[in-house]
Amino acid sequence: MDDLVPDKSAAEMKDSAAQAPGAVLVFDGKGGVKRMAPGEGAVPFPKGFMLVCGNSKAPEFKVWLKQELGPFNTDTLTVPSTQSRCTMLDDKAILVLRIARPGAKTDDIGRQLVGIWIEKGRVIVASELNIPELLGFGHWEQSHHAPVSPADLVARLSLRASDRIEPLLEHLGDSIDAIEEELMLEQNGDSRAKLAHLRRTLIGFRKLLWPQRDVLNTLEIEDLSFFSARDRARLREASARTARLGDELQALSERAVLIHEQIMDSRAEQMNKSMLVLAAVTVVFTPLTVLSGVFGMNFPIPGADNPHAFWAVVVFLVAVAGLSIWWMRARKWL
Structure with a gap:
């Protein structure tokens, strides 16, 4: 059974965050953001929220999570998972996303797990990734264009994940173009082996993209009291971006199938x-x-x-x- 997590006031959340072994960012709800120093006292955010980021492998952060969320919810956030998912707990939500690691390549995208706890006034992210760097915290401080709500933060995190996937899909498209050119020049060689490897890679990307879209759609339609119409629109936008990448991936898969049929027809003709x-x-x-x-x-x-x-x-x-x-x-x- 899920752990019961008591609702906390803003002051209690701030006091707890001051003890968290990780980065703590405070958003004022108007586009401003600042980093809370370790041990810092109360920080006013009457209409904003707080983001607590920590390494999911760090024992100190796990201890803090268990004190805040309980053992079951902590395991849900930190235990490695093969699928992205969204779990609702009363007026709270747990999201598990899989994001490509920095500098990922099509042959080894190195999926990284990101566990997200969402409640009114606070977001907790457990991951080995540097979340402030991924989200562009330094740019937010200068531009005063930070997320204004927890849902906005999740939507931007999903968009950053899509930004990492998009160049990889372009590289896969270039690989398919190269195989098609080899076939046109009748330089089949190892085209069949290359195509088989490419199709396996496309299957891996499909497992990464489509569940993320479903997670965002689920979060959008859930009746969380602190979600506004703007929040749902932002989640819908992020979901549409993921769906668009999924459509591109589907188009690449269909091209790969057609190339495979062309290779088989060529082999049959030679035979x-x-x-x-x-x-x-x-x-x-x-x-x-x-x-x-x-x-x-x-x-x-x-x-x-x-x-x-x-x-x-x-x-x-x-x-x-x-x-x-x-x-x-x-x-x-x-």
């Missing part, structure tokens, strides 16, 4: 040509084999004493072979 040549050789040499077998029988053959008989037989066999080839060309078999 048919080879079989046609073998069949033509068989048709040409079958009558020659019969005639040579007849003349090779162990009994007297007419013309055996004629010195020109051998060349006459050779000319006859050549004529039969030529006639067979002409007949097959006339029927457009060759």
Whole structure:
């Protein structure tokens, strides 16, 4: 059964955050943000909220999470998961997202787990990623364009995750273009192996993108009291961005299927040509084999004493072979 997490006042949240072993950001709800120093006292945010970020592998942060959320919810946030998901707890929500690590490549995107706890006035993020850096905290301080609500923060986190995926999808598209060019130039080589590896990569990206879209859609439609119409619009925008990347991924998958069919058709055509040549050789040499077998029988053959008989037989066999080839060309078999 889920742990019961008591509702806390803003002052209690601030006092608890001051003891958190991680980065603490305070948002004023109007686009401003500041970092709370360790041990800092009360910070006014009457209409804002607080973000607490910590390393999901750090024992100190796990201890703090258990004190704040309980063991069950802490495990939900920090235990590695293979799927993104959204879990509702009264007027709170737990999100688990999988984000590509910094500097990821298409061959190894290195998915990183991000656990998010959302409640009125506070967001807790447990991840090995540097969340303030991922979200662009330094830019927010200068531009005064920070998130104004917890839902806005989640939407921007999802958009940053999409920003990491988009160049990887472009690289996959370039790889498909290269394979198509090889096929056009009839330089098949290892195109089939490259395509198989590419299709496995596309499946991995699909497992990363589509669940994230479902998480955002679920969070948008849930009846959380502190979500405004603007919050739901921001979540819808982030979900649409993820869905667009998913559509691009689907288009790449369909192109990969078409290329695979083209490779198989090319291989089948090559096989048919080879079989046609073998069949033509068989048709040409079958009558020659019969005639040579007849003349090779162990009994007297007419013309055996004629010195020109051998060349006459050779000319006859050549004529039969030529006639067979002409007949097959006339029927457009060759």
